Amino acid sequence: MNEFVLTARHALGKKVSAEALVAKDGFSARYDLNRLQGVFSRPTHKLVGQSYIGRILVLDTAKGGVASAWMLHEMQSRNMAPVAIVFNTVNPILAQGAALGGISMLAGFDQDITEVVPHGSFVEIDPEAKTLRVLRLSVGEGTPATFVHGQSKTSPVHVVPPRH
Amino acid sequence: MLLNDEETAMLNGERGKVLQMAMRHQVQVGEFFGARDFVPVTQAHVMADTESLGQAGVMWLEQLSEASDGRHVVCIPTITDPRGTDFSKANDLGQRDWMVELERRAIHAFERLGVSMTDTCINYQTVLAATRGEHVAFGDTGVVIYSNSVNGARSNFEGGPSALSAGLTGRTPRYGYHLDEKRQATVRFRVEFTPRTLNEWGALGGVIGRLAGNYWQVPVIEGIEGAPTSDELKHFGAAMASFGSIALFHMVGITPEAVRIEDVGGDRLPVHHRIDRAQIEALAASYAVTKKVDVVVFSAPQLSLYELRSLAEICDRRKFKVPLLAVTSPQVAPDSERFGYTRRIESAGGTVLAGMCFYQSYAREMAEAKGWKTLATNSAKLVNILGGYGYTPMLASMEECVKAAETGELA
Numbered sequence: 379m380n381e382f383v384l385t386a387r388h389a390l391g392k393k394v395s396a397e398a399l400v401a402k403d404g405f406s407a408r409y410d411l412n413r414l415q416g417v418f419s420r421p422t423h424k425l426v427g428q429s430y431i432g433r434i435l436v437l438d439t440a441k442g443g444v445a446s447a448w449m450l451h452e453m454q455s456r457n458m459a460p461v462a463i464v465f466n467t468v469n470p471i472l473a474q475g476a477a478l479g480g481i482s483m484l485a486g487f488d489q490d491i492t493e494v495v496p497h498g499s500f501v502e503i504d505p506e507a508k509t510l511r512v513l514r515l516s517v518g519e520g521t522p523a524t525f526v527h528g529q530s531k532t533s534p535v536h537v538v539p540p541r542h
Numbered sequence: 543m544l545l546n547d548e549e550t551a552m553l554n555g556e557r558g559k560v561l562q563m564a565m566r567h568q569v570q571v572g573e574f575f576g577a578r579d580f581v582p583v584t585q586a587h588v589m590a591d592t593e594s595l596g597q598a599g600v601m602w603l604e605q606l607s608e609a610s611d612g613r614h615v616v617c618i619p620t621i622t623d624p625r626g627t628d629f630s631k632a633n634d635l636g637q638r639d640w641m642v643e644l645e646r647r648a649i650h651a652f653e654r655l656g657v658s659m660t661d662t663c664i665n666y667q668t669v670l671a672a673t674r675g676e677h678v679a680f681g682d683t684g685v686v687i688y689s690n691s692v693n694g695a696r697s698n699f700e701g702g703p704s705a706l707s708a709g710l711t712g713r714t715p716r717y718g719y720h721l722d723e724k725r726q727a728t729v730r731f732r733v734e735f736t737p738r739t740l741n742e743w744g745a746l747g748g749v750i751g752r753l754a755g756n757y758w759q760v761p762v763i764e765g766i767e768g769a770p771t772s773d774e775l776k777h778f779g780a781a782m783a784s785f786g787s788i789a790l791f792h793m794v795g796i797t798p799e800a801v802r803i804e805d806v807g808g809d810r811l812p813v814h815h816r817i818d819r820a821q822i823e824a825l826a827a828s829y830a831v832t833k834k835v836d837v838v839v840f841s842a843p844q845l846s847l848y849e850l851r852s853l854a855e856i857c858d859r860r861k862f863k864v865p866l867l868a869v870t871s872p873q874v875a876p877d878s879e880r881f882g883y884t885r886r887i888e889s890a891g892g893t894v895l896a897g898m899c900f901y902q903s904y905a906r907e908m909a910e911a912k913g914w915k916t917l918a919t920n921s922a923k924l925v926n927i928l929g930g931y932g933y934t935p936m937l938a939s940m941e942e943c944v945k946a947a948e949t950g951e952l953a
């Protein structure tokens with residue numbers, strides 16, 4: 379695969395590179411994580427059970443409450459944080475949290491970032507240039523959507539086709 | 543960002559380390575969002591329970607308060623969201639000494655910075671409601687969405703560090719919902735069923751929040767019959783903010799900026815979504831996976847005086863088999879005691895807590911200490927949050943939840 383570059387409209391933090399954890403799902407440190415274990419814990423989250431430590435999260439949108447503004451800082455203090463977060467759509471809380479916690483962030487692309495960046499690929503974030511560079515592809519198998527606690531056919535959330 | 547002389551002096555450290563730290567943080571966030579300058583704010587509301595702050599956040603606060611030296615304190619009314627405990631009942635909740643100690647340290651640091659420890663997420667019902675057009679820096683998503691939508695005030699979601707910075711500098715970056723153009727409707731909903739109970743209002747808010755999808759969407763809602771009460775809009779907005787990260791909605795003919803749908807540009811939008819009773823019921827049904835209930839919780843947002851009165855009426859002549867917790871603000875709690883509501887709830891075996899909120903109070907550790915797994919509540923916001931904390935939360939009416947406390951099962 380040839381490496382490719384995507385450009386964001388919003389950026390902060392330092393240049394970092396790591397494996398990408400990709401899902402078309404939202405993100406809130408309070409709602410979605412077991413911060414003591416460093417894994418996604420919300421049963422309905424597509425990344426449930428996966429470790430986010432040292433990864434670059436590539437997700438659809440910032441969700442949930444204001445706690446993430448403190449929690450990213452707290453996670454970083456224990457070296458149990460992602461190194462960067464990339465969103466299609468960010469909210470102020472996650473940007474404020476990234477600023478306090480020293481976690482790099484990009485947001486706002488012309489493409490759906492969760493469709494373009496392969497799960498498990500190795501990516502580089504350069505906030506100064508506002509770029510995400512996919513350096514190396516690796517195989518990331520998706521999990522088919524299933525209805526679990528908190529989901530229903532008429533509740534249009536978390537239901538996406540499996541990744542291929 | 544364009545900074546005036548005063549802001550430049552703060553950023554350069556000429557007004558001391560505290561204001562420099564606050565201004566640096568605000569400039570970084572403002573530039574991220576393309577803010578052109580700052581807007582003065584008149585109130586700040588800081589979310590800062592220690593479950594979120596952790597040891598690192600408390601130390602950050604302590605360093606800030608140390609640097610303030612009692613001189614660089616907040617310059618506008620700055621209040622707090624719920625704390626992580628009710629100090630008088632921490633043992634009953636299974637909370638450990640270190641949690642309580644961390645809370646005490648955070649409170650001490652806030653007080654040195656001149657922050658008023660109101661410990662409430664219903665300040666719009668109890669402390670100082672923001673008015674139409676008033677620029678504020680509020681934390682707690684439920685506070686922001688209510689103040690923006692129902693009161694017509696102007697705030698973004700301000701996390702603890704940003705809200706505290708705004709309290710210290712008296713300003714916030716001008717982006718998002720401080721701008722006229724961002725307050726226009728972007729997604730149009732037609733509601734074909736007006737909720738009757740608080741859990742239904744929350745479920746409707748949850749459905750709309752999920753469909754709207756992200757922070758920058760502004761739902762305009764048509765079809766609501768009658769004028770909802772403050773408590774109904776409280777649950778509606780809190781759930782919408784929780785499920786969708788939504789900070790502003792308009793309800794045609796009800797909220798102040800949408801007297802007519804064209805006032806918010808809704809007439810130029812197609813009807814994107816029609817919401818009927820089945821969708822509202824489906825949200826609650828999706829959580830109803832078991833009958834057994836370990837604990838019943840009324841919280842998120844804190845209960846108003848009249849929610850407590852309703853609860854007291856339902857609790858009369860009952861004896862609970864499983865714990866029932868009702869959480870309110872320090873401002874409401876004394877009235878609830880004076881009017882006998884607390885006594886009636888506690889006579890049935892319930893507990894009234896003040897100054898905390900269930901999910902902000904070490905919910906995971908409480909579950910482990912008390913053996914709680916399945917939880918019944920009438921708060922759609924709470925069911926949305928608690929899954930990540932290891933609970934199986936279920937949504938039901940206040941009456942159904944109280945009956946569950948009596949029998950140990952949701953009917």
